Amino acid sequence: MSRYILAIDQGTTSSRAILFDQSTKIISVGQQEFAQHFPDSGWVEHDPADIWGTTVSTCKEALKKADASITDVAAVGITNQRETTVLWNRETGQPVYNAIVWQDRRTASFCQKLKDEGHEPLFSSKTGLLLDPYFSGTKIAWVLDNVDGARELAEAGKLAFGTVDCFLLWKLTSGKVHATDATNASRTLIYDIHKGEWAEDLLKILDIPASLLPEVKDSSADFGDLDPAIFGGSAKIGGIAGDQQAATVGQACFKPGMMKSTYGTGCFALLNTGEKAVQSKNKMLTTIAYQIGGKPTYALEGSIFVAGSAVQWLRDGIGVIEEASQSGELAKSADPQQSVIMVPAFVGLGAPYWDAECRGALFGLTRATGPAELSKAALESVCYQTRDLLDAMTADAGEELDTVLRVDGGMVASSWTMQRLADLLGAPVDRPSVLETTALGSAYLAGLQVGFYPAPDEFAKLWQLEKRFSPDLDEDTRNIAYEGWKDAVSRTLSNRD
DSSP states (O other), X not given: OOOEEEEEEEOSSXXXXXEEXXXXXXXXXXXXXXXXXXXXXXXXXXXXXXXXXXXXXXXXXXXXXXXOOGGGEEEEEEEEOSSOEEEEETTTOOBSSOEXXXXXOTTHHHHHHHXXXXXXXXXXXXXXXXXXXXXXXXXXXXXXXXXXXXXXXXXTTOEEEEEHHHHHHHHHTTTSOOEEEHHHHTTSSSEETTTTEXXXXXXXXXXXXXXXXOEEEOSBSOOOBOOHHHHTSOOEEEEEEEHHHHHHHHTTXXXXXXXXXXXXXXEXXXXXXXXXXXXXXXXXXXXXXXXXXXXXXXXXEEEESOXXXXXXXXXXXXXXXXXXXXXXXXXXXXXXXXXOEEEOOBTBBOTTTOBSSXXXXXXXXXXXXXXXXXXHHHHXXXXXXXXXXXXXXXXXXXXXXXXXXXXXXXGGGOHHHHHHHHHHHTSOEEEESOOOHHHHXXXXXXXXXXXXXXXXXXXXXXXXXXXXXXXXXXXXXXXXXXXXXXXXXXXXXXXXX
């Protein structure tokens, strides 16, 4: 009897593998960080060999810690950093270039050119996305146009494209399966989320051969079997979802109107809109939250590019803290008379601004500003950006969203940050007992496929609240603070008057 689901959580700064049992309890975790590469200003890359190597080693670590083997695993689920783009040779399995990470801004000028040519309405109507370097489509085009021999190989049908889930699936099945799921496909800028197919007219505009593309399946589906040579045995791969959609599933946000926000390297809020794909008027993204039984469930999404990485910058960039976990304690001790605001536009700003060219700034510095005030500003920047997203979603929904925000990700372990989030949003924030909701979502999708986990309504009953943070700040104070944030942002935008 198989006892576990193995969830592969391949993230932006590390790879993790987590074993879950049938009650969704975490049995063991393997985690390993890997190198980030910044070959030019605004460029971010990963070595695909690092992605693959750390994935295998963390799976083996999780199994070893649980004193388990792959034969104890009922199914494998994969969740991944989205939009990150890999192209590899179908014959050799070797990537033709590094993985271009979702944060990468190298195609900003190309996106602007496409906008100037009037293409954005077409892309937006079909994909639910905006023309921004964030998404995979222009990254694919860049590789084809800038890597020697890549276009020739692509046109000969010898190249494969994949987001990270697709690349890992290829490797895990030793090249037998070239597929992705609808959530990852919905982030590529070339997938029609309404028809559920690759959009030929968008491929033509970007000059991308269709032969590159994977098959698109449900999020819970038969994705093939592990090659026994990798882990000494085989198991079904039963679930795939992009990290933010997986977290939506892991948070059991199965009903329209439910909302979750994940705080990792970036921050991503998703609002379940059910069977309706709501076209945003406020620069939110329309995306697929998950697809089960051939039916997509849609969501509005707001994407913040810098959340936890603002704290990493304090640690690694300017050395004002030694450990990321110090930031919350330092923020507590910040001088209340100082109003330091950080706009962390290190790689531009995401929703609702979508400004690829603006860069970060600090406002309100005094001679007395120190690590405590900078820590507070970094953490508050995440709260303010979340408020930006919720205000835009409320406007799109056409009504006041009377909803609790379910949160997850590394940053939510800081109770100070979560209380400040509730205060600045003016809304309750719920932190679940299982914080690894991204991995849990992929585990659930895989377990659902093989009958290890029940239908969504029953699975939702397993979700448990660890703590609710209720707002404790008066409305005037909250709004004054938020106006200060909006003023700071307006000063950093590249298209300001």
